Amino acid sequence: MIESTRGIVLNYTRYAESSIISHIYTQKLGLQSYMINQVRSRKKKDKHVFLQALSLLDLEVYHSEKKTIHRIKDFKVNTPFTQIPFEPVRRSLAFFLAEVLNKALKQEDKRDANLFTFLHQSISMLDSHLPGVQNFHLFLLFRLTRPLGFFPSMDSNEALPYFNLKTGTFQQSEPAHPHYMNHSETSILRQLSEIRIEELDSLQISQDDRTKFIEKMLEYYQLHLSGFSNIKSLKVLKELYR
Template sequence: MIESTRGIVLTHTKYAESSIISHIYTEHYGLQSYMINQVRSRKSKGKTVFLQPLTLVNLEVYHSDKKTIHRIKDFKVSSPFSLIPFEPIRQSLAFFIAEVLNKALKHEDKLGNDLFDFLFHSICLMDDNIPGIQNFHLFLLFKLTQPLGFYPNFEEELEKVFFDLRKGMFTIHEPVHPNYMNVWQSKLLYKLKSVDVNHLDQIELNGEQRTEFIEKMLDYYHLHLSGFSNIKSFKVLKDLFR
């Protein structure tokens, strides 16, 4: 059956000599895998968009609930990027975010149109001249915890200075295990609760602090998402923000 859906290109794996299997988060079917032929050849005919993370596409697909790999009948880019593929920071963030989404959504049921709309809108903003783009991934990782089901418990958080990653809540006493945020990291987590995506420049961090906070957020994902493995592209970000 041919169906229409919007999609966000995440990652891909090579298949045969010139094909790939593209992992795309779709509006109607959640995370799906699609066989794309002749991508890595001279006859690609624009199919290289499926190699570019976070590309926003409109798809006509052959969909069947009985299959794990589907095919695309037709496609077009819905919002061509003007900045992401051409700026090192945005391009590195795109690879990182796409890898996180691919692993975070892999074992989840369909999470509804609200999540798709949020991601679609966020990616469009990422391609715009918003201030504080170097903090965009902090904002996105925090916001994603809500639809994924492990949003931090902020009850009485101002009186408690450590965020326990295992329990997902703030505490007065420093946990005896290593899975927690220290005082400044916990304060930053609280700040992300109210910061607007257009004011990410209000978050003042040096490269080391940004890396440490992201490491804690990824630990948080590891603890609460089954099968969430290491994010390989994080190393590029660490080197970029060093």
């Protein structure tokens, strides 16, 4: 069966001499794997988009519920990138978020139109002249917890200074386990709940606090998503922001 759908490229694995298997989160079919032949051939430069993290595509695909790897009939770029491939910070953020999405979305079949729309719009914003882009990944990781099913219980009482990563709730005192956010990390979490993506530059935090917050958010994901493993590209972000 031929299906038409939008897609977001997450990552790929090499296959044979010049082919790859590309992992793409699609609007209609959820997370799928597609065989792309001759993608690394010099004669097939148009297929380089399947190597770029978070590329936004319009796809016509051959789909069968009996198969785990499918074929692409035709494709075109939905939104050409003008900054992500050429700007080190945005490019590194794209690789980091693509790795997170690939591990988070594969936990179950996510055919969520609202989730896809949110991701598509957010990625387009990452490629724009977005103020405060250094905080983009914080915002996306926080907002993504809602469709994934473990959005923090945002208590209106701002006096509660600790966020319990196990329960997803705020509390007055430190938990009896190490899985929690301290005062400054909890403050960042609250700020993220109150701003829009266009207001990321209002989040004034140090690089050290930003790094610690991201580590805590990834720990939060690991606690609530079975099989969510370490994010290798986090190391690149740390080096970039030094």
